[in-house]
Amino acid sequence: MSLLRLLPVLLAFGLLGAHFLRMGIDGGLVAAACAPLILLIRRRWAARAVQALLVGSAVFWLVSLARLASVRQEMGMGWGRLAAILVVVALGTAAAALSLESRSLRERYRRGGQSTTASVVAFLLTAVVLVFVQVKVARPMILAERFWVGGGWPTILGLSVYAAWINELLLDPARQAKIRSRIWLVFSMFFFAQLLLGLSGIEQMLMSGDLHLPVPAMIVGGPLYRGGGLFMPILFGVTVLLMGPAWCSYFCYIGAWDNQLSGARHPTNTSGPWHRRLRWITLVAVVALALALRLLGAPTWLAAVLGGGFGIVGVVIMVLWSRRTGTMAHCTWYCPIGLLATGLGKLSPHRIRLNDNCTACGLCSRACRYDALSSEDIARHRPGASCTLCGDCVGVCKHDAMGYRFGSLSPATSRAVFFVLVASFHAVCLAVARI
Numbered sequence: 001m002s003l004l005r006l007l008p009v010l011l012a013f014g015l016l017g018a019h020f021l022r023m024g025i026d027g028g029l030v031a032a033a034c035a036p037l038i039l040l041i042r043r044r045w046a047a048r049a050v051q052a053l054l055v056g057s058a059v060f061w062l063v064s065l066a067r068l069a070s071v072r073q074e075m076g077m078g079w080g081r082l083a084a085i086l087v088v089v090a091l092g093t094a095a096a097a098l099s100l101e102s103r104s105l106r107e108r109y110r111r112g113g114q115s116t117t118a119s120v121v122a123f124l125l126t127a128v129v130l131v132f133v134q135v136k137v138a139r140p141m142i143l144a145e146r147f148w149v150g151g152g153w154p155t156i157l158g159l160s161v162y163a164a165w166i167n168e169l170l171l172d173p174a175r176q177a178k179i180r181s182r183i184w185l186v187f188s189m190f191f192f193a194q195l196l197l198g199l200s201g202i203e204q205m206l207m208s209g210d211l212h213l214p215v216p217a218m219i220v221g222g223p224l225y226r227g228g229g230l231f232m233p234i235l236f237g238v239t240v241l242l243m244g245p246a247w248c249s250y251f252c253y254i255g256a257w258d259n260q261l262s263g264a265r266h267p268t269n270t271s272g273p274w275h276r277r278l279r280w281i282t283l284v285a286v287v288a289l290a291l292a293l294r295l296l297g298a299p300t301w302l303a304a305v306l307g308g309g310f311g312i313v314g315v316v317i318m319v320l321w322s323r324r325t326g327t328m329a330h331c332t333w334y335c336p337i338g339l340l341a342t343g344l345g346k347l348s349p350h351r352i353r354l355n356d357n358c359t360a361c362g363l364c365s366r367a368c369r370y371d372a373l374s375s376e377d378i379a380r381h382r383p384g385a386s387c388t389l390c391g392d393c394v395g396v397c398k399h400d401a402m403g404y405r406f407g408s409l410s411p412a413t414s415r416a417v418f419f420v421l422v423a424s425f426h427a428v429c430l431a432v433a434r435i
Helices: 003-023 026-040 044-074 080-099 103-108 116-136 143-147 152-170 176-199 218-226 231-251 255-262 273-295 300-325 329-334 336-347 363-367 375-379 392-396 411-431
Strands: 350-354 402-406
Touching: 003 026, 003 044, 003 080, 026 044, 026 152, 044 080, 044 116, 044 152, 116 152, 116 411, 143 152, 152 176, 152 411, 176 231, 176 255, 176 392, 176 411, 218 231, 218 273, 218 300, 218 336, 231 255, 231 336, 231 350, 231 411, 255 300, 255 329, 273 300, 273 329, 273 336, 300 329, 363 375, 363 392, 392 402, 402 411
Parallel strands: none
Antiparallel strands: 350 402
16 A cells, blocks of 8 residues: 555554653553554455544643643633644544545455444443543553553544454454354453463552452352352443353353363254252352351351362363363353353343254254253244354354344344444453453
8 A cells, every 4th residue: 555645644653653652651652553554454444444544633732732722721821823733633633534534545445345334332431441441440450551651542442443353353253263262262361361370479460459269159159158249240230231141151251161072073962950059059059158158257268169169060060061062061060150141141132043044953052052942932933042152053043043132123233232242342351350
């Protein structure tokens, strides 16, 4: 691409970087310098994302003008020349956004048309949430900000691009199952890397400086025992309300292990009624034991040992049963959080449904590792209670019979809404301290 065509864009981000440099915000300078590099991604959403950044920068200059003019008025100083300069800079920045609408550049960024809007929304949603966290939360929650003041800004830019990218990949039905497995594994690896670094003495890796046992059941058991510490329950609840039971197929740090182990063979879906009752038993046991330990004043080490033991049993189930059956035994038989996610997930409007094109061929059932597509479920044209909205079944259906539903929206739009939320939440969680 000719640098001449990019000159307005480079100049706009150069002026923004100079402003951050003058303000002593090194992270802002790095983000401004890296923003044009997004255009190396030859996708339509990349060009749209850069346009959105330029429009946001133009607004930033106008807001800065209002703030600086107010300060100068209070000091009895003139601000006319300042206003003229910043208005010209804002208009030039907006013009740089329009320059990306030239015919040659639109031709260069023509790929990815169907997923463009969803990917741009994922980019903007991630950026808005993380900017709010960066600006409004008193204690730095973005990990990079804890090690480098201003480091949150390039992190926000990079992870917003990441959200747009994985959103585009997830919207491809043929690749969605494989991409889901990969980004889920990355999510889990990042989580436990953060844990190990925190244990090694790098306290910036820990949200509060206190260790939270990384066993899903402790999302319920921990607060009941401690009488506080509601961050993880709130995070879990928000996820379930926004994305239904997708916590269990995209965000559970332990569930990613079960997914990998069960992937050794095709699922046999041999679970029976007693398997579903087992999760009720484990949920009641976790709640009762946590309350009993609190009432009896049990020491923290004992609660930690019991919680750790519960987690070890779950890993044994993965190794012995998930690998043998191809079904995610830990998630569908044992984990009480899975039961809460699929139960409370009914409050979310996201669904997967079958239409009249279904021929009961069974391909979807053989793709489901959550035992949610028995012959009875298929006959009812809806997955069973253990469905986590993973979407693996949608990609293998050859008759266009399965799809996401979100209210009265079309299946394609419903799918886009769902994966925008998934991609953005993934990126946000990678950015923040959460242990």
